[in-house]
Amino acid sequence: MPFQPIGIDHAIAGIIHVQILRDPAATDPQSAFQAQINAPNFSQTLPLNNNESLSFPVHSGVINATVRAEVDDFTVLPQGATAANATAISCKVVFKIVEFFAITIGSVPVTASLK
Numbered sequence: 001m002p003f004q005p006i007g008i009d010h011a012i013a014g015i016i017h018v019q020i021l022r023d024p025a026a027t028d029p030q031s032a033f034q035a036q037i038n039a040p041n042f043s044q045t046l047p048l049n050n051n052e053s054l055s056f057p058v059h060s061g062v063i064n065a066t067v068r069a070e071v072d073d074f075t076v077l078p079q080g081a082t083a084a085n086a087t088a089i090s091c092k093v094v095f096k097i098v099e100f101f102a103i104t105i106g107s108v109p110v111t112a113s114l115k
Helices: none
Strands: 004-012 016-022 033-039 042-047 053-060 063-077 088-098 102-113
Touching: 004 102, 016 102, 033 053, 033 063, 033 102, 042 053, 042 063, 063 102
Parallel strands: none
Antiparallel strands: 004 016, 016 033, 033 042, 053 063, 063 088, 088 102
């Protein structure tokens, strides 16, 4: 079964759009969710689990930069649950411009049910 959108589309810096997607057939919390990231001339999904990230170029108007999207603070819920008995996930998808140093330009807080 294909991934289905949950929640609303989020905008980062007015040019990056993020939609959280869920695979309703998946039972493993670390494979059930992903973020669809769309920016000018870029579209890719980012799995929502520990230590995931991706970098992509953004060229729009005067902005000419590399952006890194990373999953931070991924956890299963309720607190103390394991992957086998989790009912939801919680994390942040953080967006940073990474050139000479990293500047956070926005984030999307995610709390989503597995059921």
